[in-house]
Amino acid sequence: MPMLSKFNHKENATVKVLKHLYDLINEGKLKPGSKLPAERKLAEELCVGRTHVRNAFAELEFYGIVKTFPQSGSVIAAIHHNALQGLISDIMSIENYDFFSLVETRLILEMESVRLACERADEKDIEALKLAHKDYLDNFHSPRRVEKDMIFHRVIAQASRNDVIKSMLLIITPDILSHYVTKDFCSTPLPTDKHEHQIIIDAIEARSSSKAVSAMRLHLDRLYTFAKQQKI
Amino acid sequence: MPMLSKFNHKENATVKVLKHLYDLINEGKLKPGSKLPAERKLAEELCVGRTHVRNAFAELEFYGIVKTFPQSGSVIAAIHHNALQGLISDIMSIENYDFFSLVETRLILEMESVRLACERADEKDIEALKLAHKDYLDNFHSPRRVEKDMIFHRVIAQASRNDVIKSMLLIITPDILSHYVTKDFCSTPLPTDKHEHQIIIDAIEARSSSKAVSAMRLHLDRLYTFAKQQKI
DNA sequence: TGTCTTTAATTGGTCAACCAATAATATTTT
DNA sequence: AAAATATTATTGGTTGACCAATTAAAGACA
Numbered sequence: 001m002p003m004l005s006k007f008n009h010k011e012n013a014t015v016k017v018l019k020h021l022y023d024l025i026n027e028g029k030l031k032p033g034s035k036l037p038a039e040r041k042l043a044e045e046l047c048v049g050r051t052h053v054r055n056a057f058a059e060l061e062f063y064g065i066v067k068t069f070p071q072s073g074s075v076i077a078a079i080h081h082n083a084l085q086g087l088i089s090d091i092m093s094i095e096n097y098d099f100f101s102l103v104e105t106r107l108i109l110e111m112e113s114v115r116l117a118c119e120r121a122d123e124k125d126i127e128a129l130k131l132a133h134k135d136y137l138d139n140f141h142s143p144r145r146v147e148k149d150m151i152f153h154r155v156i157a158q159a160s161r162n163d164v165i166k167s168m169l170l171i172i173t174p175d176i177l178s179h180y181v182t183k184d185f186c187s188t189p190l191p192t193d194k195h196e197h198q199i200i201i202d203a204i205e206a207r208s209s210s211k212a213v214s215a216m217r218l219h220l221d222r223l224y225t226f227a228k229q230q231k232i
Numbered sequence: 233m234p235m236l237s238k239f240n241h242k243e244n245a246t247v248k249v250l251k252h253l254y255d256l257i258n259e260g261k262l263k264p265g266s267k268l269p270a271e272r273k274l275a276e277e278l279c280v281g282r283t284h285v286r287n288a289f290a291e292l293e294f295y296g297i298v299k300t301f302p303q304s305g306s307v308i309a310a311i312h313h314n315a316l317q318g319l320i321s322d323i324m325s326i327e328n329y330d331f332f333s334l335v336e337t338r339l340i341l342e343m344e345s346v347r348l349a350c351e352r353a354d355e356k357d358i359e360a361l362k363l364a365h366k367d368y369l370d371n372f373h374s375p376r377r378v379e380k381d382m383i384f385h386r387v388i389a390q391a392s393r394n395d396v397i398k399s400m401l402l403i404i405t406p407d408i409l410s411h412y413v414t415k416d417f418c419s420t421p422l423p424t425d426k427h428e429h430q431i432i433i434d435a436i437e438a439r440s441s442s443k444a445v446s447a448m449r450l451h452l453d454r455l456y457t458f459a460k461q462q463k464i
Numbered sequence: 465t466g467t468c469t470t471t472a473a474t475t476g477g478t479c480a481a482c483c484a485a486t487a488a489t490a491t492t493t494t
Numbered sequence: 495a496a497a498a499t500a501t502t503a504t505t506g507g508t509t510g511a512c513c514a515a516t517t518a519a520a521g522a523c524a
Contacts, residue, residue, distance in 0.1 A: 013508095038474075038475065038476085039475080039476070040474090040475085040476095049507095049508055049509055049510085050476095050509080050510085051507090051508065051509075052508090054476085054477095057476095062403075063402060063403060063406060064403075064406030064407050064409075064410060065406060068476070069475090069476080069516090070475080070476055070477065070514095070515070070516085071474085071475050071476050071477080071514070071515040071516045071517085072474095072475060072476075072515085072516055072517075073474090073475060073476075073516095073517095074475095074476085077406065077410075079378075079379045079382075079409075080376045080379040080380075082379070082383070083379040083380075083382060083383055086383060086386065087402070087406075090386075090398075090399075090402055091402075094395075094399060097395050097396050097399075098395070101393075101394045101395055101396045101397070102396055104394055104396075105394060105396040105397055105400070108340070108341075108344045108397075109340075112340045144312045146311075147311045147312040147314070147315040148312075148315075150311075150315060151314070151315055151318060154318065154322075161333075162333045162336055162337060163326075163329050163330070163333055164329050164333045164334055164336075164337040164404065165333070165337055165340075166322075167322075167326060167329075168337070168400055170295060170319070170322055170323075171294075171295060171296075172396065174295060174296030174297060174309065174319075175296050177296075177311075178296065245478095270504075270505065270506085271505080271506070272504090272505085272506095281477095281478055281479050281480085282479080282480085283477085283478065283479070284478090286506085286507095289506095300506070301486090301505090301506080302484095302485070302486085302505080302506055302507070303484070303485040303486045303487090303504085303505050303506050303507080304485085304486055304487075304504095304505060304506075305486095305487095305504090305505060305506075306506085
C-alpha cells in the first residue's frame, strides 16, 4: 500500500474539505491569490473538526498551492482557477500507486542518480561507497542484505549532489521494499549482485557515466522484470 | 522556499521527537519491528504536546518506516537499526532545496514522462494535449500563459501512465514556479515556445520518443541554463 | 477632519480532555 | 485446571477550549 500522499484518503473528512475548496473556486467565491476562509469557519460550515481542515491545508501547503501565515490566515496560490482546480483534483485522486510505476520510477531515478554521481562524486563519496559495499558483502548471507543494499544506493544518491532526487528515492524505496517482501522476491541472494555493485563503483571511480548507467540498469533489471510480470 | 517535506522544520518540537526516537534506537531500547512508545508517554517524557508526537509519527509513516494502527499502537519498520537511523537522519536533514536541484530533477522527470507518453498515449491523450496547447496559444499574451504551460506538461504526465512521476512533478513544479516568478524569469514570452510545444505533440503522435525527448530537453533548456547560472 | 493610540475581535498554534476500539487482566464457568 | 466470558486499562482518533500574535475597529487627541 504505497502512498506518496501524507494522508490516508480513507478518512473522508479531509477530502471533504478539499472538495469544498474546489467548489468554492468553481463558484468564484474563492479567488486565486486571495485569503481562504478561516479554519474555524470552514470546520463549522462543513461540520468537521478543525483538525481535518488543518490537515487539508497542510496537504495543500505541501503541494505549494497554499501558504499559511501564523495568526494571520492562509492564502491560496495566485494561479488561474482552472490550474488550481486541476491541482486539487489531482491531489484528491492520489491514492495507492501500482508497484510497476514505483519500480519504473525508481529505475529512472537510480540511473540518473548514478549518472550524476559519476560527474560529482569526490574521493570521500567513493570511499563511503566502497565501505557500504564491503558492509553489503559482509552481510550477504544474512537477512540484513536487503537493507545494506538500500544503504549502498543511498550513498550513490548522496554523491549525486541532488537532494531532490535523494529525497524522492527516500520516499519510494521503502514502499518498494514492503511490496516485495510480501511477494517473496529477492529471498535468495544472487551472486551476480556482488559483481554488479563492484562494476558500478568502478564506473563511478573511472567517471564513466555510460558504463555506470548501464550497470545500474542491469542491476535493477531483475526487479524491473519482476514488477512487469506482476502487473499482468 | 521549496520543501519536499510536509512539515516545517523550524518547529523544533517535532524534530525533538524524531531525535529522541533516533536515540532510542541507538541505545537499543527501540528494536526494529517492535511497537514504539505510546504517543502520550512520549509526549510526557519529552514535555511536548501530543500533537507534535503525532506529527513526527505521521512524517515517519509518510516515509514508510512506521505503520500506525488505530487504537492499537504504531510499529517501526523491521529493518536494521543502522538503516533506520540513516532514514531518520535523512528525514530530519530535509530542508529547503536549491533551485538548481529542483530544475534538474524536473528536466529528468519531464524527459522520461514524454518518453513514456510516446509509448503509451492513446488518441484521447493526444486530443487532450492538442486542446491544452490550443488553450496555451490562446493565452500566450496573457499572464495565464505560465499556468497554461503547466497544464500542458501535466497532460503529458497523465499520458505517461505513471502516477508516481506525475505526482512528483506535481510536487516540484509549483516550487519552481514560485522561484522564478520572484526572479522575474519568463516574464516575456518567447515565440519559440509555441513551436516547441508543437514539435513535442508531433513527436508523441508519431511515437518518436527520441524526437520527443530532445524536443523536451530543448524546451526546458532556457530554464535549465537560468537555474545553472543562478547557482553560481 | 485627520492621525495616533487604545481596545476588541479574529487568526493559526497548542494543549488537555473525551471517544470508541483494542488489548490485557480478572472473573466466572465448565 | 482450562477455557470462555466479563471487566478494566491502554491505545490512537477527535474534539473543543485556551494561547499569543495579528488585524481590525473604536476612541482620543490634535
